[in-house]
Structures are given as structure tokens and as C-alpha cells.
Amino acid sequence: MKYRFMKMSIIVMIFSTLLVSFTVQDVSAEAVPEWVKNNALWYGQGDISESEFISAIKFLIENGIIVLDTAESVVSKTMEAQVIIPNGNFAVSGSGFYLPLNLEINKNTKVTWVNDDSVPHNIQSQDEFGKVIDLFNSPPLNTGDRFEFTFEDEGVYHYYCSFHPWRVGLVTVQ
Numbered sequence: 768m769k770y771r772f773m774k775m776s777i778i779v780m781i782f783s784t785l786l787v788s789f790t791v792q793d794v795s796a797e798a799v800p801e802w803v804k805n806n807a808l809w810y811g812q813g814d815i816s817e818s819e820f821i822s823a824i825k826f827l828i829e830n831g832i833i834v835l836d837t838a839e840s841v842v843s844k845t846m847e848a849q850v851i852i853p854n855g856n857f858a859v860s861g862s863g864f865y866l867p868l869n870l871e872i873n874k875n876t877k878v879t880w881v882n883d884d885s886v887p888h889n890i891q892s893q894d895e896f897g898k899v900i901d902l903f904n905s906p907p908l909n910t911g912d913r914f915e916f917t918f919e920d921e922g923v924y925h926y927y928c929s930f931h932p933w934r935v936g937l938v939t940v941q
């Protein structure tokens with residue numbers, strides 16, 4: 768009898784921990800189905816397996832009875848990517864291409880260009896015909912300077928450096 772009381776205490780502890788670590792919306796005793804409550808008891812008594820007990824918890828999460836705190840922050844999290852302007856990028860000949868030359872990202876990714884070259888560069892957005900457009904346009908970036916732009920819409924975006932117009936790059940947003 769004492770052993771059984773201990774098992775019940777453990778179940779209560781498990782559920783208390785779950786309730787504290789998750790944001791629980793409209794928690795009422797009625798929201799938790801009877802079979803889930805029974806599962807907790809049966810699990811404590813060793814009548815059902817751990818995986819069966821976990822399925823019950825999963826049911827509560829999938830049906831919005833237990834709401835995970837992290838769900839919203841994952842969706843709104845901004846992704847990040849980088850383009851390096853490498854050393855030697857200024858030279859007409861040579862392989863100082865933007866790294867990567869065609870950056871492929873998802874929507875809502877913040878792209879940071881970093882000037883790793885020994886001379887200033889800028890980033891000027893262009894249309895598909897090479898005409899400068901007012902979308903993402905940086906001031907001159909000295910060595911070590913950064914420029915950021917967040918791409919919110921799908922498409923293929925062209926850019927170049929007005930000091931070294933032979934340097935062109937692409938950002939493809941899916």
C-alpha cells in the first residue's frame with residue numbers, strides 16, 4: 768500500500784512538472800480526457816508501457832490541451848545567412864567571387880554581407896537587366912564592415928558593387 772502511494776506521488780510529480788514547463792491554456796480538469804487520467808494511474812501501477820503513457824501526453828499536445836511555449840517563437844524566428852566579400856574581390860581578374868555567388872535562402876532570412884577585402888565595396892540591388900533599383904543599397908563598406916537586408920518575398924535578386932561593376936551576385940529566395 769505504501770509502495771502504491773509512492774507511485775502515485777511520482778505521477779503527480781510528473782504532471783506538475785509538465786504543467787510548469789509548458790504554457791497551459793484553459794486547463795481545467797474537464798479538458799483532460801478521462802482515458803488520459805486513467806493512463807497516468809495505469810502507468811504508475813505498471814499496467815501500461817511508457818510509450819503508451821507518452822502517447823497520452825502527445826494527444827494532449829496535438830489537441831491543444833497542453834500548449835508548448837516554444838511553438839510561436841519557432842515560427843517567428845528569423846533565419847540568418849551571410850555573404851562574404853572575399854579578399855581580392857576588387858581585382859578584375861582572379862577568383863574573388865562573392866561567397867556564395869548565388870545565395871539560396873528561405874523567405875524572412877536576414878542576409879549579412881561582410882567585407883573581408885582590403886578595399887571598400889558596396890552592395891547595390893539591380894533589376895534583371897542590370898539597372899540599379901532602390902531595394903537594398905549599402906553605403907561604402909570598409910574592411911570588416913557589414914550590411915544587412917531581410918528578404919521577405921520569393922524571387923531572384925541581383926546585386927553588384929558600383930566600384931567594381933564586374934562583381935555581380937545573386938540571392939535566390941524560395
Ligand SMILES: [Cu+2]
Nearest residue numbers: 888928930931
Ligand atoms: Cu567592390
